[in-house]
Amino acid sequence: MRATTIHGPKDIRVEEVPDAAVRHPGDAVVRVELACICGSDLWGYRGVSQRVPGQRIGHEFLGEVVDVGTGVTSLRAGDRVLAPFAWSDGTCPHCAAGLQSSCPDGGIWGTGAADGGQGEAVRVPFADGTLVRLPEGVDDALLPALLALTDVMGTGHHAAVAAGVGPGSTVVVVGDGAVGLCAVLAAKRLGAERVIALGRHADRAAVARRFGATDHVPERGDEAVARVRELTGGLGAPAVLECVGTDQSWRTAIGAARDGGRIGYVGIPHEAPHLPLRELFERNVSVAGGVAPARAYLPELMAEVLAGELDPSPVFDQEVPLADVAAGYAAMDERRALKVVVRP
């Protein structure tokens, strides 16, 4: 079979790899129908995060079960499934609590020796705990929206949940990548009355508006903070969704938060931003979030997509066949694309 591999900075290839196959009784093999490229894949692409040359890559996919191990009880060949960006055993205390991202048996596609999502098929460990079955007869037109649930929409939702967004909330979203845009959609979905989207790009601001943003702030840094304060009676927002993970985005998030407010963060803190604890202390600004338990949110969000009530698919603005996946990376790296679908 063919799959995407990463060999070094800007060196993405499609190579012949061993066929995905059941190795443990709990495994399933999923033939990938749709995958996509994540902003976090770019960290490896840009050489900021180290990868082992030849490592598989991609952690967002949906597809069809083609084989299951003898221990799999809830799925069979022919089932169409969504895979969250991490597998999890479904039975440990963390999984039981809905925090599958902390499952000690879990892992993220494309890390270590695990299969990546940007390929023809994936071996899925703990298939019963990991995969979510789609009902039969799903309209193919809904697949991109469903694909978005495997990471970016679940992650944006996690930011909103962590920040305590609810009916009537005023929310600031820092970051206009796919996760930030999904965070706008998630905040709106949870009942936010006012959603202030930060970001420089006009095309992304248009998606944010479509997703429910009521205000757009193109400024950055201190100017963005000043603008948010202007828009919030000088106080800042009670909920801020940090969807970037850099030192600057954190400074913006903290500055945009109202005293007593909550920052829900999902931007991977690659640079280990310095949190000014003394300022957080004096202003009672709290910080919650982390790796999204996308698995926990899938059933609820999937039902809404299937019912036509939720559509995060506008985060995708390009599609490439698997053979051209490298072009998809380049397009995202050069910001010619927001998020790219990969069709094996």
Place this chain on the structure above:
Amino acid sequence: MRATTIHGPKDIRVEEVPDAAVRHPGDAVVRVELACICGSDLWGYRGVSQRVPGQRIGHEFLGEVVDVGTGVTSLRAGDRVLAPFAWSDGTCPHCAAGLQSSCPDGGIWGTGAADGGQGEAVRVPFADGTLVRLPEGVDDALLPALLALTDVMGTGHHAAVAAGVGPGSTVVVVGDGAVGLCAVLAAKRLGAERVIALGRHADRAAVARRFGATDHVPERGDEAVARVRELTGGLGAPAVLECVGTDQSWRTAIGAARDGGRIGYVGIPHEAPHLPLRELFERNVSVAGGVAPARAYLPELMAEVLAGELDPSPVFDQEVPLADVAAGYAAMDERRALKVVVRP
């Protein structure tokens, strides 16, 4: 009048100072009946925090109103009142939201040129917004318990609220100072089923038990974390109350937290502890808290003290007359006393 002043490390004096007097229409003058020494006063006493030589000190007191400005509407001479450790205007958006600690007109007794609590009287700005009137005829025996509400009990309560403690919670309390002990009491009061108190001192552990601690962990650092994990099925606690503010106490708090758990923190972060954001992110451990809005909690906690349902007074284990306040500082500094009442 006489009041406590600080002139340098370990140099606490009682001196003649100008009489407290109404200066603004919103002021009241309170004759101090009881005050006390706070663990945070020791930062100045030990020279860790800078003080202006001769500066007033002390931020916990209760007493009798002896004069009010023309703008004061809710109080009159003769009223007995509790003063939270900070004054606040009572009218700004933060006060309206119950976060009086963020009031832009607010301040803490004994900072800058403000009167300190360890003296014969205090000028109270924004008396209507700041002071809480006691009903007539309060039993003097309840005064120490009421005095504890002005800071340590309100602060311990804030930690528990920030960590989301509620019925059935499992809670770890880091720190066995007066605030940590009050945090135990607050957690129990909010319905916690299990309260694991950390601390080396047997006498303080006894108070913790009396306040509702179900377990005591005398170990420190990694050993304390290991012990907490043993006591919590290997997982750590969903709620951790950080009541110290040092780098070590933070490491213990983070280690003792269950993935997905919340750290409620009220220990003043003097050392600006380094928060390992990447670990918090991977484990979805959230961090909430800060300066307690003691004013917001006073009415509720006062009612329970007056009803005999709440008694934080065991945090006090010594009393000195104002003239001997320096001896009180020495006793707390040398850990011969947990918390000292000062009677002018």
